[in-house]
Amino acid sequence: MRDDFSQSVKDILAKRVGYRCSNPSCRCLTSGPQEHPDKSINVGVASHITSASPEGPRYDNTLTSEERQSTENGIWLCQKCGKLIDSDLRRYSLKKLHGWKKRAEQKALSEVESGSKQTNSKIETLKNALKLLGTQKKIAIGLLKERHGDDFSQELSPRFKGTSKEPWLSGMAWPLYDGEVKDWYFGTIAILENTSGHNKDCFNRMKKLRKELLFDNPHGDNEFNTSDTGELLKHSINLLEDCIRLLEKKIEIHKKIVTR
Numbered sequence: 001m002r003d004d005f006s007q008s009v010k011d012i013l014a015k016r017v018g019y020r021c022s023n024p025s026c027r028c029l030t031s032g033p034q035e036h037p038d039k040s041i042n043v044g045v046a047s048h049i050t051s052a053s054p055e056g057p058r059y060d061n062t063l064t065s066e067e068r069q070s071t072e073n074g075i076w077l078c079q080k081c082g083k084l085i086d087s088d089l090r091r092y093s094l095k096k097l098h099g100w101k102k103r104a105e106q107k108a109l110s111e112v113e114s115g116s117k118q119t120n121s122k123i124e125t126l127k128n129a130l131k132l133l134g135t136q137k138k139i140a141i142g143l144l145k146e147r148h149g150d151d152f153s154q155e156l157s158p159r160f161k162g163t164s165k166e167p168w169l170s171g172m173a174w175p176l177y178d179g180e181v182k183d184w185y186f187g188t189i190a191i192l193e194n195t196s197g198h199n200k201d202c203f204n205r206m207k208k209l210r211k212e213l214l215f216d217n218p219h220g221d222n223e224f225n226t227s228d229t230g231e232l233l234k235h236s237i238n239l240l241e242d243c244i245r246l247l248e249k250k251i252e253i254h255k256k257i258v259t260r
Contacts, residue, residue: 002052003068010046013076018111019044021078022104028078045082046074049097057086058094075101123251129191130247136188137240143181144233181233188236 005013019031021044030044050073051059060068067073075097077085085092 003065005046013046013074017076017104018108022075022100023081047077047082049073126251132191140233140237
């Protein structure tokens, strides 16, 4: 009578190595999606380190039936490597298979732990980017109030909304004489460029801001598509609010990954 593994033992062996083959020269993934949305494919096998029956490879008659059926006597492999270890008993000894199993489990644990650390590090990076964008937004609102009073409207002009009949991006360049606003704008662009590495949507919005506000002339001088600091600041504030919302969502997604 064979001492086969129960389904629960098979599941534990697979999960302890992340559903990867324990052969260090293979390490292939053994589970994935089937065409049917409610089913999966499994090409892995829970192999006995010492055989399940007296006629099998590496049989150990000193083990009890319970020990032979336990997780300690099993190793998770792909079907090819499962066949391989039973075809050359001298090469694939008990010592080698126990070594494979130990290294595979250590590798899986290391990947889980390092993945968690990387996610926590990414959350901190995103929080720092969020803080910088929040500061730039506060500065912009302060500049807007200083130049246009407390009753300013954050409603964008039709030409920024794309509803104007004016040839807004027709190549008209305007110098911006307000140095403080100009410095703020280019500082914000630099922060958005750094932030863009963490969020593709932020990168796309940064490119949009440059395209809509900056006029790139052949002499390389940065001039603006508007001389109105109010329009420039209002448009920039709207873009910053979009990026802040996107980063907040990304932080929440990473937090859920950590707490799973």
